[in-house]
Amino acid sequence: MIPFNAFVEVVAYAAGAALLVGAVGVSALYALRGRSITALLAVVSAATVLATVAGIVAITLKMLISDHDRSVALTVTVIGGLVGLGVSLLLGRRLIGGTRSLLVSVRAAGEGGRFGPPERRLPAELAELGAELSAAYERLDAARARERALETSRRELVAWVSHDLRTPLAGLRAMAEALEDEVVADEVTVRQYHAQMRAETDRLTAMVDDLFELSRIHAGALRLSRQRVGLGDLVSETVAGTEPLARAKGVRLRGQAEGVLPVEVDAAELGRALRNLVVNAIRHTPEDGGVEIVAGAEEGMAYVTVSDACGGIPDEDLPRLFDVAFRGETARTPGGGAGLGLAIARGIVEAHAGEIGVSNAGGGCRFVVRLPLGV
Ligand SMILES: Nc1ncnc2c1ncn2[C@@H]1O[C@H](COP(=O)(O)OP(=O)(O)OP(=O)(O)O)[C@@H](O)[C@H]1O
Ligand SMILES: [Mg+2]
16 A cells, blocks of 8 residues: 555655656647648657656656566556557548548539538548538528529519510611601601501500619619508509400400508509509400409408419419519510519518419419518
């Protein structure tokens, strides 16, 4: 049994030696902080062995242990230390191998490629990093696809709009020249030319106005001046404003609101969105067909539905209907719209924290706008 005083002395020497070596080890780790993990692990095992050796040397000198005993203790410690160093180097190699294979995967994914996590089994933290990288690349991929789709629709918009502007402008110029040169002189034709020029100018003005509205929506510059209004009143106004168009086309138009339905909206902007929906519905409904607008409330939201008799929209078109410049095959005829109406309607509804959707129902389609009810 070792006497208590001797025991305290042993602890003090061992701790002193270990602290000294530990301090040197920490400084070495700090100096090598940018180096390879293997070098850092080597420092850790060297510090462990050195601390033990220093402790043993200090104690053996102090306690006058025989040279033979000291050599045995030191040899055992050094062998243990060498094994520890070997294991550290192996671990270092494994860590470096793992990081390298992650690096190779990231490089292979490059700018636009897909990230495939390394096939070898990685330590848990590196495997987690790989999984996170994989998820990040997937998100990046989705964002890039969205951006590409937007860019395509923007390009199409510019192409179509310039075409749609050029055609009526050429017509206007031809009519103006004919009037100027008095090629047409009879009163009926002259009046017809004037009426047509006016109609074309109105159409061009509406298109430029739509483009301006859309650019304000996309720039986030839509300033809503919200007021508390009844959704039923907005529906009545929309019906009144589109009635002449429906009558001219022989389409029955019906509006209906259930209850007061107070909403806090910019009446002019939301009216514009509803008008776009109703004008579309009238345009795509054959003569004698009906268009119905219903406003109501459910689950704390106000809603407006616009149902028509267009005969249904092809399923593959449904998800793209609200995209800028999207117009169905049948609409790509001279005099058709520019494909801005629904993109504007969606922009306005979303600016009101609402949602807009479409589905085929009965012999036509139904657009639904949902808005938070005003309290
Ligand atoms: N009520 C509807 N019934 C059937 N198809 C519709 C209806 N509303 C929209 N669509 C389809 O969606 C397309 C996009 O509509 P949108 O209102 O955005 O553009 P547009 O009416 O063609 O042109 P614009 O509104 O700019 O004058 C239309 O071209 C049409 O093919
Ligand atoms: Mg439209």
